[in-house]
Amino acid sequence: MMLSRLSEKLQNTLGKLKGKGKVNEKDVKEAMREVRLALLEADVNYKVVKEFVNKVKERAIGEEVLESLTPGQQVIKIVRDELTELMGGEATELNFSDKPPTVIMLAGLQGTGKTTAAAKLANKFKKDNKHPLLVACDTQRPAAIKQLHVLGDQIEVPVFSMGDKQHPADIAKGAIEHAKKNQRDVVIVDTAGRLHVDEDLMTELKQVEEKISPHEILLVVDAMTGQDAVNVADRFNEDLALSGIIMTKLDGDTRGGAALSVKKVTGKPIKFIGTGEKVEELEVFHPDRLSSRILGMGDVMSLIEKAETSMDQQKAQELEKKIKSQTFTFEDFLEQLQQIKSMGPLDQIFDMIPGMSGNKKLKDMSLDEKELVKVEAIIQSMTKEERTYPEVINSSRKKRIAHGSGTRVQDVNKLLKQFEQMKKMMKQMGKMNKSGKKKKLPG
């Protein structure tokens, strides 16, 4: 999952506290020593770590936490709150202009995922019923213009370009005129990058900024580059009036330091995170959700949002009914597997469910295409009764099903177990839904 090593370490350390009926000052200090190491190892800026750990320690020891009935839980809650605060507290919205078009300029080094992020944003705006225009101002890397056109075609968003001979500032200006004439209400300007920060790049970007006065200047940084990403952000922040950060590649094996320190170091919030190469893989950044995810408390809000964007409305409605009435059968299971698969890699999904992120059994459950074919065969070999009431499947039935589907009894057992777990997960989703914390699935 996102920041898995850090997450594992913190969960281990804090898990020890959770299990204790009594927690004393020494326990807190000991735990904080481990938290400190985990954060440093995750490549979080050392000053940030120091301040963070001191704050947690102070609150944990100071606030009658240790005398409370659930001291371990309280300490974990403090860690969660402080992590959230560190990453900027509330999610930060984009600033849309009353007088369209809203102009969003992207900046960043080469290879960070700027062009991809431009397309991801356009795709998101389009889904929000806006009318984006992508603008190719990366005249350094001719392939970038082509790349933007390809992405634009894919998501059916128009791309404005004037080749690589004009100055980027003039292209951007031309694009805004074009947007006004053609009722495009959000203009997303992709600019050139370099391998390293250099004066030419900064001058060019400043010229673009001056010419078009963007409503938002978002810096794209690559989470994989750790502290470097933070240093680069600091440097861009000196020359450009950045309004926020898009942190890409958080899906990879990043240690996470950048995500945790960049707000504190630059003062600029992360507004979006990139969680994959696909054009849908951009999320609004919610510090509270990420800190919950890191601490293994799940992230049901994101899960429900993901479900909402990747399932069709009618299916979602049916699913909700089934979750509520708990009449979820093997046939639904099969359909759900396919739906859930379309939500993204399963381990990412499980990490969003409270209590599931540490669940080894679920982690080991890999669902590739081949596996799905097997699952399908097994379910098809069941009778209608068995699909609806799997508890009737005794060992002779198992043998029959295995035989009929060309699988082994172990496979049937495995599927039955997975089904139980899936049901549990659905129940969790159902409960969260009912608590009405967020707009429900439609219906």
Ligand code: GDP
């Ligand atoms: P640019 O030079 O900054 O415009 O970078 P590109 O948009 O061309 O992206 C560079 C590479 O990073 C491409 O292979 C992208 O597919 C990949 N990439 C971009 N964003 C993400 C992300 O969030 N996750 C992952 N895994 N890869 C990404």
